[in-house]
Amino acid sequence: MDFDLSEEQRLLKDSVDGLLKASYDFETRKKYRAEKGGWSKDVWGKFAEQGLLGLPFSEDDGGFGAGPIETMIVMEALGRNLVVEPYLDTVVLGGGVLRRASAEQRAAHLPGIIDGSKTMAFAQVERDSRYDLGDIKTSAKKSGAGYTLSGEKFVVGHGDTADTLIVTARTAGGQRDAKGVGVFLVPANAKGVDIHGYETQDGSRAADIKLNNVEVGADAVIGDADNGLSLVNQVADDARIALCAEAVGAMEEALKVSVEYIKERKQFGVAIGSFQALQHRAADMFTALETARSMSFLASMASSFTDLDERAKTVAAAKVQIGRSARFVGQGGVQLHGGVGVTMEYRIGHYFKRLTMIEQQFGDADFHLRRVAQAGGITE
Amino acid sequence: MDFDLSEEQRLLKDSVDGLLKASYDFETRKKYRAEKGGWSKDVWGKFAEQGLLGLPFSEDDGGFGAGPIETMIVMEALGRNLVVEPYLDTVVLGGGVLRRASAEQRAAHLPGIIDGSKTMAFAQVERDSRYDLGDIKTSAKKSGAGYTLSGEKFVVGHGDTADTLIVTARTAGGQRDAKGVGVFLVPANAKGVDIHGYETQDGSRAADIKLNNVEVGADAVIGDADNGLSLVNQVADDARIALCAEAVGAMEEALKVSVEYIKERKQFGVAIGSFQALQHRAADMFTALETARSMSFLASMASSFTDLDERAKTVAAAKVQIGRSARFVGQGGVQLHGGVGVTMEYRIGHYFKRLTMIEQQFGDADFHLRRVAQAGGITE
Amino acid sequence: MDLSFNPEEVAFREEVRTFFRESLDPVVRKKLQEGHHTSKDDLVNWQRTLNKKGWAVPHWPTEYGGTGWSAAKQYIFLEELQKTPAPPPLPFGVNMVGPVIYTFGNEQQKKHFLPRIANMDDWWCQGFSEPGSGSDLASLKTTAKKKGDTWIVNGQKTWTTLAQHADWIFCLCRTDPDAKKQSGISFILIDMKSKGITVRPIQTIDGGVEVNEVFFDDVVVPAENIVGEENKGWDYAKFLLGNERVNIARVGMSKERIRRIKELAGMVMSGDKPLIEDPQFRQKLAATEIELKALELTQMRVVAAEGKHGKGKPDPASSILKIKGSEIQQTLTELLLEVTGPFALPFAPEGDGRNEEGDWASPIAPGYFNYRKVSIYGGSNEIQRNIIAKAVLGL
């Protein structure tokens, strides 16, 4: 039992923190968001240079063979700095699917991810699917050696700048059947792919995507075209684990700027941080942060569980805690700031918005609480 | 719209408050509890003298024809003073059943209630019934003109001192059927009635009662022996309305003693009531009290609704609010007192215990919340 | 004790409800239901519709256009307005500067401004808060110096709601720099077209521009624009802030929000059923409905007491209305957010194609973000708890 970082992990943390400190202050971030596509190719290039984009891939695949703790370190840093680049979509989600793909598929796609030249997006949400990953109407019909995909996907993170889309589609069965789910690699510029991109509430980008009889080859299928739901679940859990870490980073910073603010802000001749009601709110935010951090650690540890039900349940529990802590810290930070907290001019509002969106991504706290309850709880 | 008491109501309030002030201080209450049966015949006689025991009965029946607001006034006062005498059991529950009984039954029983010579108890809870009033295993078998009752009832308030028991029993149907529920008047000294009395957590009394082939006559049945569930529901709602008012009285006093305590108690050289964290807790307790008071008003008003579903839903909503406020105020009062709050030596602990038991009587907050949700909410 | 409305009040409710439904532009109503912003014209048109009906300023004295309604009727009027939903009256004219003018202003001011407020010929904004002041309003620094027949105003106001549309601003200015904090402040009316005024919008986290900073740089104001006595402005401000708490509970609006949540949750699927059929969701909603019912009754108790015993000083217990009202409003935005699920993420600036009919989701997260303000402004909930502790509990 050891919660300290190893020497290599500490070096990784320092280097990510250093990079972001140098290139990602509040004003610069605005500029990145204003670039075409809504994020900075330049920053992305630096991520590639520092090896962040190849982190979780095996050395055989050209990566660094790092484990879940390394991804956690990176995601926390991205959370602290409100980074809008498509790390989650490309490295965690896209990479998560590819890590479980065939050698040919890995060889075809990973080098582009690792060197920063290609990005990916995970097209999964449908109009009526809510958080149910197996609730899929998009169809994949066998067509020669390949498939024809038709349907609509929504709120696809960075779907408007991705080179390759990963699309879940139904090869058989009814709308909510576990069997008959396939996972497909679709070039974003394939014929019949119609992408409508837009800004998201937290300053990032997403897209709604129509698939009109899009033809893909046999090499587009990841794994078994009729039994892909387990893959989808695993990759979604990868994303949840990463989001937990990102939220911890964002909460850490949200608490920090809030405490700084109430130390400086004066009312009635004293710093408002001297009022006990505000002190206790800040103390409760600290507790919310640290309990969330503990659960983020646990989620990252669960990443390597081989029992997938246990992995899923542990990650669900972590997402519940993160969701609740994120809401408490986000709202509390705004309240401590008072009026300026609801403006775009202070950092707290941006943390609050990102934390809120993390709650909504890949299942909110109630969704995951229901899953934990149905699984009989998590006390051994 | 007028929330003020009428002149008569104010006089009633003053007279009850006066009576209890004179005869029900903290030390005297201990003596009453130590009397045989756990309450004071003397106080009960004074209640009769002041007409409190005849309040809700029609003038034709020898009562005072007062309405629900008058009962509310009395119950609040009983709550403020933690009165242990069987008012809820005898006047609200027993009286509630009898008010809906035949003229002969009223004539047989009400005079004894009104003059204070007889008390009653409502035997309804069964081992597995939880809060479901229609979940009844106790059987009532037709036997000549009358019935034979067999079964077990639990936690019957003041069941060990009552002269007459009101017993719910099944005349037909399965354990949880709505049809086939009868309501019976059973003399406590009838053959086959086995009563085991005990103290309750809040310093009052209750009893577990076994009915071993107890024979009762045709005159023991209230209303229709096969369709008594509506009567049971109405009377239970009467009790809930009364408990809401009692809780408001208890919360009012719990807040008062807590505020007094933190004004006087000194730590670090100042009154602890000067700490903002404690001030804010007290302020939130005040909010909990006043919102509960509002819902208690509403419940008392709903007492005269003729639409019984609307009446039931409104009372359920009130019981939810009362339950939550009672818990917050009770726990908060103990916390504000610190160590002395968990001793028998300060009044707050006794209010806390009574408030906790009110939560558990006739359905806790979650039980009633489920009912309100199932009815589609209460927003018009 | 009688907790129901009398037949006259019930009939009145029906009359008001019918008038609102029939007279309000359905497009505006829909905007409000769906959480989209209303335009300046929407508000002005609606105020003039009310004014034509004689209902522009029901709570004013009848001599200035008031209706003479009882407290209960005024309560019904506002609740129905929010439930319709119709645009809420812009408070700066009818609730704030109007009452100050008819209570403390001179005849000239009453004659000129009051009818224009009722008809919204002038759009008013409020110049109280300053960057350094916040909850400690009396620490304000904007000065007005006498110079001949004029005041020369210098300083900065902030959180000035909708100043971008405003014709006039009422300001608290320090007129005696040597007096103690609350003394030496005057209440001055300033034409927003005056030279030396700059309005800078503050973008809020929902992406909207509702509030502004207003800068005063040697702004020349006619001496006659002072209301009441010089250096007595703090008293007028306290009077005004007492009125501000009128209907701060916003029960009617929360009822309309609940209707909307039920509508949307009946439409959004959760598995093979609409979300509204999920027992957990229904219970959360029911719990909030119960809190709202308790708030409504508490509000009615305050209204009834005012109706019976007169208004007098604001009831410190009305801090409950602010605390619970804001908490419930915020909870309802959280429930809406929950309904939205993954569709909370898309951001659609006003005017974007998405922000149109059928796009029910995109205003919801901004509404959640924006409503964090309701526990901050008008005296934060911390301040309200201080008030209860001190003024009610004597701590």
Add this chain to the structure above:
Amino acid sequence: MDLSFNPEEVAFREEVRTFFRESLDPVVRKKLQEGHHTSKDDLVNWQRTLNKKGWAVPHWPTEYGGTGWSAAKQYIFLEELQKTPAPPPLPFGVNMVGPVIYTFGNEQQKKHFLPRIANMDDWWCQGFSEPGSGSDLASLKTTAKKKGDTWIVNGQKTWTTLAQHADWIFCLCRTDPDAKKQSGISFILIDMKSKGITVRPIQTIDGGVEVNEVFFDDVVVPAENIVGEENKGWDYAKFLLGNERVNIARVGMSKERIRRIKELAGMVMSGDKPLIEDPQFRQKLAATEIELKALELTQMRVVAAEGKHGKGKPDPASSILKIKGSEIQQTLTELLLEVTGPFALPFAPEGDGRNEEGDWASPIAPGYFNYRKVSIYGGSNEIQRNIIAKAVLGL
């Protein structure tokens, strides 16, 4: 970073678990599971069982009987103890006065007292709190005056847990009345059989007698009974209170409570199904389980840091353990209360026929009442929040 236990630790857990299950009287275990009180003999017997095994005082230095276990092993030991459940070690001897004696006491004291503490030959109680002191411990008034070879002690202590069984009490007494608050206090060991000591039980709201007042009326104490230096008692008390927070989170106990809730809720009917099958109840329980898991991990972080970097001063972040630990313990008593339903009402004093096997319900409400104390004692949760605000956040 490695968040799992190593194989040696896993094996150790198994060893401890097996020993506890096999060595503890099943009657005592059942009492604890069902929330009934344990007797003095139950505790003494168990402590002696542990002592025989060499596990009476694992955290003490090995020279005085400690085991030399790592922080992780000590954590496992305590967690398994609570999960069994076995009687928790009475803290006053092994966690409080023991460490003070081996750290600050003289050889004579060490030799005499330490083995007797490990074997519970002496039952110790704590004389710190006084009626006026509470959270402001240093304001204590009990005096010890030097008279020849003795101290003459006068004053009153309160909240003295289980003083009715005690052989000895360790007291903070004011020995220099002229010194400032924290100075002038000494740490004195007093034989409870001394003349002039009166113990008055304080009945708690659960009906039990766990705490007492202890009065000292010219009690004569040998001068040698002082620990360490005269007037330095406050330092020793701070040392002791730092140790008090060890395992204050009580994760193992809460796990056992959750097991019990599931057991009872599987038995109690709600309609035609056991309560445990009600989704609302299950979700409430799951929410608490998740909080407990987060607390457990947080506790392990503190333990791991101590194991790696040494104990040093108590980590102010451990205030989290106190706050969350007590909140979860209280929530679990509320869930138990909910399970109980109408059967929460019957009160059964200890020794009453009801309070026996099969009467699962009657200890539950008293447990709920009694556990309000856990957010009050050991530094109330308000004090813990102050500590976080000041020591961690620098406010």
